[in-house]
Amino acid sequence: MEEIKVAVIAHGLGMSRGYSGEGYVYKNIFELLKEKNINFVAVSFSKPYDTSLNSIYSLPFHLPKFDKYQRLLVYFTAKKVKPKLFFNASGILIPLSNIAPHIIYAGAPAISSVPSKYTRSLFWRLYLLPFRIIISRIKDEAKKATIIANSLYSARAIAKVFEIPQPQVIYPPVDVEFYSKAFENEDRESVFVTIARFEKGKMIENAIKFSHLSGIKGIVIGSLNDKRYYKELMRLRDRLNADIKFLPNLPREEVLKILSKAKLYFHPTIGEHFGIPIIEAMASGVVPIVPKESGGSEIVPQFSYDNLEDAVRIGKEIIEKYSNNLRKEMHEKAIMFDKNNFKEKIYDVISKYLM
Structure with missing residues (x-):
């Protein structure tokens, strides 16, 4: 049997059929390894939906819940293999450096003070408490592993939490070529688009409030992960009488058509480590508004907002100008985030371990 050179830690393979932003990172890592003829295995805790992959897992069925804990539990699957390198695309410290060199591609740690759903309510703080305790006990892995951050925003948080030098930044891959198909359309409408999974952590209620306060029509696109939250959003929209449509589970080609007609993109998620849809919108010729408290603000600082009133002012100015x-x-700014740049930079890192 051919030696496994890279074990790709990808816990989310057992959680969702499609490729989310993080899942798109998995996909590009798999593509890169195939292109370079590097033998690899995908490692998840629960059974992957993608049966075409050479994979190992512990739970013999799919488990779409307990994301943070699956990121930890995947350790028990990973330690069964002895690769030349672990590439951890799930972004969480798990103690693998004693088995093989361990590269972690990470966003801002969930245990940091960065705003997220885990800092917003007592329920989520309690949910994360065991996770915090476990991570605090294996913090030394941060000094043993090689950490790559997905944004400067994340790099700062990682350095602060784990008391290590600020890690290298490699921005996530974006399918710029696909979204550039929408760029050529010059006939644009004064509407905004938001692209985010329908789940509480994405803070889509901010998009509804933005539409209500600005009077700008909006369209929210994303996979429907949380039906209860989706119903809450519909109730809020109706109560505020906001002119905003929800279009869950749209095919990519339909998303492209909508982006080709819009002038504005509104990113609602405060504390987002990066935000791949921001770059997808830019590649489409759409101008994004992003929270200052996020990785997106380092991409378009001139269009970053402190609060919703600030966002409304910026949005109206963009539409007017x-x-x-x-x-x-x-569009030109988006090109630097093309997936091929990501692959090239990641290969520069991993190739040193595969000689």
Whole structure:
């Protein structure tokens, strides 16, 4: 049997059929390894939906819940293999460095003070408490492993939490070529688009409030993960009489059509480590508004907001001043995030361990 050179830690393979932002990282890592003819195995805790992969797992069925804990439990699957390298695309410290070199591709740690659903309510703080305790006991892994951050925002948080030098930043991959198909359309409407999974952590209620306060029509697109939250959003929309549509589970081609007609993208998630949809929108010629408290603000600092009133002001200014030059500026900025750049930079890191 051919030696396994890379074990890719990808806990989310057993949680969702599609490829989310994090899942798109998995996909590009798999593509990179195939392109370089590097033998690899995908490692998850629960059974992957993608049966075409050479994979190992512990739970013989799919488990779409307990994301944070599956990131930890995947350790028990991973320790069964002896690769030349672990590439941990799940972004969590698990003690693998004693088995083989361990590269962790990570966002801001959930145990940091960065705003997220885990800092917003007593329920989520209690949910995360065992996770915090476990991570605090294996913090030394941060000094043994090689950590790569998905944004400067994440790099700062990682360095602070784990008391290590600020790690290298490699931005996540974006399918710029696909979304650039929407760029050529110059006929744009004064509407905003939000792309986010329908789950509480994405803070989609901010998009509804933005529409209500600004009077700008909106469209929210994303996979439907939490039906209860989706119903809450519909009730809030109706109560505020906001002019905003929800379009869950749209095919990519339909998403592209909507982006090709919009002027504005609104990102609602405060504390987002990066935000791949921001770059997808920019590649489409759409101008994003992003929270200052997020990785997206380092991409378009001139369009970052402190609060919703600030976002409304910026949004109205963008619509008023929207031009082909601005559209081109966003598109050109998006090109640097093309997935091939990501692959090249990641290969520069992992190749040193595979000689």
